[in-house]
Amino acid sequence: xxxxxxxxxxxxxxxxxxxxxxxxxxxxxxxxxxxxxxxxxxxxxxxxxxxxxxxxxxxxxxxxxxxxxxxxxxxxxxxxxxxxxxxxxxxxxxxxxxxxxxxxxxxxxxxxxxxxxxxxxxxxxxxxxxxxxxxxxxxxxxxxxxxxxxxxxxxxxxxxxxxxxxxxxxxxxxxxxxxxxxxxxxxxxxxxxxxxxxxxxxxxxxxxxxxxxxxxxxxxxxxxxxxxxxxxxxxxxxxxxxxxxxxxxxxxxxxxxxxxxxxxxxxxxxxxxxxxxxxxxxxxxxxxxxxxxxxxxxxxxxxxx
Amino acid sequence: xxxxxxxxxxxxxxxxxxxxxxxxxxxxxxxxxxxxxxxxxxxxxxxxxxxxxxxxxxxxxxxxxxxxxxxxxxxxxxxxxxxxxxxxxxxxxxxxxxxxxxxxxxxxxxxxxxxxxxxxxxxxxxxxxxxxxxxxxxxxxxxxxxxxxxxxxxxxxxxxxxxxxxxxxxxxxxxxxxxxxxxxxxxxxxxxxxxxxxxxxxxxxxxxxxxxxxxxxxxxxxxxxxxxxxxxxxxxxxxxxxxxxxxxxxxxxxxxxxxxxxxxxxxxxxxxxxxxxxxxxxxxxxxxxxxxxxxxxxxxxxxxxxxxxxxxxx
Numbered sequence: 001x002x003x004x005x006x007x008x009x010x011x012x013x014x015x016x017x018x019x020x021x022x023x024x025x026x027x028x029x030x031x032x033x034x035x036x037x038x039x040x041x042x043x044x045x046x047x048x049x050x051x052x053x054x055x056x057x058x059x060x061x062x063x064x065x066x067x068x069x070x071x072x073x074x075x076x077x078x079x080x081x082x083x084x085x086x087x088x089x090x091x092x093x094x095x096x097x098x099x100x101x102x103x104x105x106x107x108x109x110x111x112x113x114x115x116x117x118x119x120x121x122x123x124x125x126x127x128x129x130x131x132x133x134x135x136x137x138x139x140x141x142x143x144x145x146x147x148x149x150x151x152x153x154x155x156x157x158x159x160x161x162x163x164x165x166x167x168x169x170x171x172x173x174x175x176x177x178x179x180x181x182x183x184x185x186x187x188x189x190x191x192x193x194x195x196x197x198x199x200x201x202x203x204x205x206x207x208x209x210x211x212x213x214x215x216x217x218x219x220x221x222x223x224x225x226x227x228x229x230x231x232x233x234x235x236x237x238x239x240x241x242x243x244x245x246x247x248x249x250x251x252x253x254x255x256x257x258x259x260x261x262x263x264x265x266x267x268x269x270x271x272x273x274x275x276x277x278x279x280x281x282x283x284x285x286x287x288x289x290x291x292x293x294x295x296x297x298x299x300x301x302x303x304x305x
Numbered sequence: 306x307x308x309x310x311x312x313x314x315x316x317x318x319x320x321x322x323x324x325x326x327x328x329x330x331x332x333x334x335x336x337x338x339x340x341x342x343x344x345x346x347x348x349x350x351x352x353x354x355x356x357x358x359x360x361x362x363x364x365x366x367x368x369x370x371x372x373x374x375x376x377x378x379x380x381x382x383x384x385x386x387x388x389x390x391x392x393x394x395x396x397x398x399x400x401x402x403x404x405x406x407x408x409x410x411x412x413x414x415x416x417x418x419x420x421x422x423x424x425x426x427x428x429x430x431x432x433x434x435x436x437x438x439x440x441x442x443x444x445x446x447x448x449x450x451x452x453x454x455x456x457x458x459x460x461x462x463x464x465x466x467x468x469x470x471x472x473x474x475x476x477x478x479x480x481x482x483x484x485x486x487x488x489x490x491x492x493x494x495x496x497x498x499x500x501x502x503x504x505x506x507x508x509x510x511x512x513x514x515x516x517x518x519x520x521x522x523x524x525x526x527x528x529x530x531x532x533x534x535x536x537x538x539x540x541x542x543x544x545x546x547x548x549x550x551x552x553x554x555x556x557x558x559x560x561x562x563x564x565x566x567x568x569x570x571x572x573x574x575x576x577x578x579x580x581x582x583x584x585x586x587x588x589x590x591x592x593x594x595x596x597x598x599x600x601x602x603x604x605x606x607x608x609x610x611x612x613x614x615x616x617x618x619x
Binding site for chain 2: 096097160161163164284289290292293295296297299300303304
């Protein structure tokens with residue numbers, strides 16, 4: 001297998017990054033996964049971490065170096081990850097409204113064929129020649145309304161319910177998973193998995209344009225920059241892993257992978273460490289406090305005249 | 306997360322800036338409210354920022370203990386208190402509590418508000434459970450909504466409307482108290498400053514979709530507060546309704562006792578889907594003040610006069 005791959009996750013304008021992503025490959029199989037956690041406190045983060053970790057560990061156990069059946073792997077892996085998130089909520093005795101939940105999109109490539117599955121609104125795009133070859137359908141209320149013809153795609157972009165999803169890992173409801181067709185990859189095809197922080201502020205055209213014909217090492221940060229800019233002051237967490245099949249932009253590209261060089265039972269995994277510490281709050285200085293108080297006192301004075 | 310601890314109020318007689326503390330009026334997770342007197346012996350209500358998950362005042366102490374670990378979050382939480390102060394400072398409306406002063410002391414911040422004589426709607430409900438008249442409900446809420454309109458005009462949300470936060474002055478004019486307006490800003494600010502909900506009054510989006518808050522969120526709470534006036538009971542909490550809706554509609558529960566139009570209006574406010582509720586306070590106010598409320602509790606005289614009219618009509 002020959003491909004180039006690159007992944008990056010950013011916190012955006014949020015205090016915590018509740019997104020998790022990873023990729024992992026053996027000599028003959030590749031796994032990519034993105035999860036976007038939801039739930040109060042740090043639980044969303046934990047849910048996403050559990051899902052990503054569970055899938056990568058299962059991959060390392062089973063892909064030696066091939067998976068017997070990639071779809072079965074995805075079905076079992078996602079269902080078990082869902083239960084692992086539920087178990088965590090039970091162990092912590094978290095009440096239902098606080099229970100950790102996460103979206104998840106995962107993709108396997110083996111024998112030049114891509115297989116993917118998802119729950120929620122983290123997306124996978126398969127791109128060929130700068131066009132969308134295939135893409136996941138969000139499990140969101142808004143997507144369902146678009147499908148019913150109640151909304152246009154343009155209206156959906158700013159709809160107040162655009163973040164409401166009806167399938168995810170964790171929580172009491174059993175998730176709904178959608179599975180792709182077997183998609184045979186050609187040289188130059190690209191597969192990109194991303195959280196809604198990336199696709200939310202952009203349309204498909206911008207996404208494909210940003211990824212087309214570029215080395216993933218440049219394309220990924222470029223697309224994240226654009227999404228972050230468009231995301232504005234409330235920019236959500238952004239996570240993106242993109243893989244370019246059979247391509248090799250220049251011999252020195254660090255992200256270029258030739259899996260034949262891997263020993264039969266070895267794996268290479270890239271998964272960011274679980275960062276327990278939230279990014280520190282900007283310090284409110286004594287001066288900030290005095291200024292705020294002065295401002296309020298002035299307003300009171302003005303208003304009482 | 307540290308367990309919530311009980312904070313001690315400032316002692317009676319304590320001199321705070323130019324005020325003298327009389328006693329504690331109420332304590333919430335976020336603050337303590339005192340009755341105090343200023344230099345002219347005018348009573349005022351003073352609210353002290355003291356989130357009990359971050360700061361602890363033990364008996365006999367004045368300065369709260371704020372651990373190094375919580376220092377930054379504690380200060381950050383002040384922002385909400387400032388937001389509340391800012392919000393109120395810009396509002397000048399007879400149905401919204403008035404802020405008189407704002408100052409810093411004892412390593413925290415204080416907001417001085419006009420003290421109103423009277424009692425909360427909650428106290429009124431407790432006292433007159435099951436015998437509150439339709440005209441009272443319509444009058445109180447139509448006037449209260451004037452204040453809420455002013456709040457929404459300033460692009461603020463209250464987010465904690467409930468009978469305990471609605472004050473009835475002695476002349477019966479209601480005042481909206483305790484602005485959690487800025488608390489929504491806290492949503493992403495960390496685990497120890499979770500926004501607070503009052504079960505039964507909080508709308509589903511406050512639990513599930515904080516990005517969907519809007520005037521309709523306050524309207525849900527207004528509906529729940531009117532519902533509480535009918536029989537003294539609070540509607541099933543929205544969070545449980547989302548699981549299994551056992552909400553007894555006002556229309557079913559109080560049919561015959563109040564006009565169908567009022568009951569339908571209350572149920573309308575309490576729709577789980579915010580798109581189905583009255584979209585603005587104005588829309589709700591219009592319905593509450595419609596002349597229709599002349600069709601009140603049918604008495605035997607009404608029945609008789611109707612029958613007479615029927616006879617004359619023939």
